[in-house]
Amino acid sequence: MHIEDVYIWDINAKWLGISPLQLMENAGSGVARVIEEKFGRNLKIAVFSGTGNNGGDGFVTARHLSFENEVTLFLVGDEAKIRSEEARHNWEILKSLDFVEIKVLKDSSYIKSLDLSGFDVIVDALLGAGTRGEPREPIRSAIEKINEYAGKARIVSIDLPSGYPSKIRVKTDFAVTFQWDKEEYEGFERIVVKIGYPKELYHLVGPGDVKFVLRKKGQHKGQNGKLLVIGGSEDYFGAPYLASKAASYIVDLVYLAMPEYSARRISDPDLILRPVEGKNFRPEYVEGLIELAKRVDAVVIGPGIGLREETKAFVREFVKRCDKPLVIDADGLKAIAKDLSVLRGKTFVLTPHAGEFRVLFGSSPEGSLTEKAELVIKKAREIGGVILLKGPYDIISDGKTWKYNKTGNRGMTTGGTGDVLAGLVGALLALGNEPLRAASVGAFLNGLAGDMVKEELGENFTALEVVKKVPKAVRWVEEF
Ligand SMILES: NC(=O)C1=CN([C@@H]2O[C@H](COP(=O)(O)OP(=O)(O)OC[C@H]3O[C@@H](n4cnc5c(N)ncnc54)[C@H](O)[C@@H]3O)[C@@H](O)[C@H]2O)[C@H](O)CC1
Numbered sequence: 001m002h003i004e005d006v007y008i009w010d011i012n013a014k015w016l017g018i019s020p021l022q023l024m025e026n027a028g029s030g031v032a033r034v035i036e037e038k039f040g041r042n043l044k045i046a047v048f049s050g051t052g053n054n055g056g057d058g059f060v061t062a063r064h065l066s067f068e069n070e071v072t073l074f075l076v077g078d079e080a081k082i083r084s085e086e087a088r089h090n091w092e093i094l095k096s097l098d099f100v101e102i103k104v105l106k107d108s109s110y111i112k113s114l115d116l117s118g119f120d121v122i123v124d125a126l127l128g129a130g131t132r133g134e135p136r137e138p139i140r141s142a143i144e145k146i147n148e149y150a151g152k153a154r155i156v157s158i159d160l161p162s163g164y165p166s167k168i169r170v171k172t173d174f175a176v177t178f179q180w181d182k183e184e185y186e187g188f189e190r191i192v193v194k195i196g197y198p199k200e201l202y203h204l205v206g207p208g209d210v211k212f213v214l215r216k217k218g219q220h221k222g223q224n225g226k227l228l229v230i231g232g233s234e235d236y237f238g239a240p241y242l243a244s245k246a247a248s249y250i251v252d253l254v255y256l257a258m259p260e261y262s263a264r265r266i267s268d269p270d271l272i273l274r275p276v277e278g279k280n281f282r283p284e285y286v287e288g289l290i291e292l293a294k295r296v297d298a299v300v301i302g303p304g305i306g307l308r309e310e311t312k313a314f315v316r317e318f319v320k321r322c323d324k325p326l327v328i329d330a331d332g333l334k335a336i337a338k339d340l341s342v343l344r345g346k347t348f349v350l351t352p353h354a355g356e357f358r359v360l361f362g363s364s365p366e367g368s369l370t371e372k373a374e375l376v377i378k379k380a381r382e383i384g385g386v387i388l389l390k391g392p393y394d395i396i397s398d399g400k401t402w403k404y405n406k407t408g409n410r411g412m413t414t415g416g417t418g419d420v421l422a423g424l425v426g427a428l429l430a431l432g433n434e435p436l437r438a439a440s441v442g443a444f445l446n447g448l449a450g451d452m453v454k455e456e457l458g459e460n461f462t463a464l465e466v467v468k469k470v471p472k473a474v475r476w477v478e479e480f
């Protein structure tokens with residue numbers, strides 16, 4: 001587990017209704033429990049808190065320990081700098097207690113003169129995962145002060161030794177870290193306590209995943225991806241349009257390649273039309289479209305492309321020759337089903353519903369969520385790419401891990417919402433995201449946009465309405 005996962009998990013936990021206050025309570029109570037289990041009770045304990053949430057964990061720890069120990073809380077820094085609601089809340093509680101002594105230390109020279117002899121345990125909650133750069137005063141003096149007692153008192157750090165990864169850090173006996181051992185932490189002993197994250201967070205896609213993707217968006221034109229959508233036939237023009245339009249809200253540029261016959265029906269200044277002659281895609285167009293693909297970051301192929309033999313041959317040949325990340329959807333899936341070897345060595349996302357999954361792999365996922373996921377994982381591993389199985393719960397796998405998405409509603413069985421999804425996943429690929437993340441976030445946004453439409457119109461709506469809600473879905477996540 002990496003620290004960046006903590007960012008995503010915290011947001012997704014909040015989405016599930018688990019508040020930062022609950023997590024902080026569990027963190028602080030976990031630290032207190034470990035201390036009492038290791039060292040017993042009736043001890044003199046000093047807790048050093050900073051003004052961030054690591055310090056907040058320290059406030060909670062101090063309260064839990066105060067029940068059967070003599071606790072002094074040293075706040076290092078200015079009380080006004082305790083900004084997060086949960087840390088403030090716990091600070092206010094602590095201030096109202098008569099059996100916890102509180103000392104506010106703002107002045108480095110005063111810290112240097114402190115005498116901590118007599119304390120059995122020192123709890124270090126000065127700095128945690130929010131540390132930026134070398135420790136600054138007055139935190140630095142507090143770290144040095146604590147270190148004078150290394151080997152004399154027991155030193156327990158909350159989450160990590162304050163100062164870490166700088167050399168100027170608390171010489172801790174051990175750190176109590178939360179929920180899982182982070183791969184970035186090394187060089188100190190760690191005890192892991194669980195703080196109430198449910199198993200869902202390993203698999204469920206939430207706004208945290210989306211925010212992680214959005215925060216990497218660039219500020220300049222051309223930094224935010226170019227996408228090519230290849231689709232349409234004499235029978236369909238709506239599907240590739242929906243995919244392109246949805247993508248155009250996310251990336252800077254969308255090329256839409258369609259047979260001229262149906263492209264005539266589209267006039268939309270947000271898209272760059274690249275018609276090919278005639279009514280349907282044929283193998284002779286591969287060359288030109290491979291050239292066009294060189295100018296983009298990702299390609300979506302399949303929406304409304306139809307099932308003529310010449311078109312299916314075109315799809316297989318294009319996929320075989322294209323070296324950009326690909327989303328293959330709808331009839332495009334049926335085209336490659338005959339020869340999955342065209343996918344070899346490619347970066348791609350397949351977006352089948354259960355029926356298309358069966359056409360591709362001979363069987364369709366059945367049973368519980370986990371059972372379905374197992375089959376999706378297995379097939380994704382076999383083909384060496386990402387599968388997004390669409391359904392009431394979308395299941396996404398890269399052959400190693402799996403995710404599921406719960407946004408969306410019954411109204412989305414209406415034609416075209418799958419095309420919207422393909423466009424969004426393509427756009428997210430074009431932004432440079434890993435295929436598993438692009439597929440997960442695409443599924444989440446598509447479903448969320450659909451849920452927003454449902455709120456307004458009920459369950460009878462069309463895919464174009466879902467497309468139009470994409471910006472609002474993105475903004476909802478940004479503001480979450
Ligand atoms: N989900 C979780 O894992 C939970 C984590 N908890 C605890 O929260 C901290 C991280 O809290 P955060 O507020 O983000 O950061 P810090 O407390 O580590 O520090 C921020 C604080 O310190 C100042 N600061 C930053 N760098 C320096 C420096 N080099 N020198 C001096 N001061 C510095 C900054 O300005 C801020 O004021 C995590 O470690 C856990 O302990 C939750 O409580 C439970 C859920």
Ligand SMILES: [K+]
Pocket residue numbers: 054124125126127128157158159160161162
């Ligand atoms: K710490």
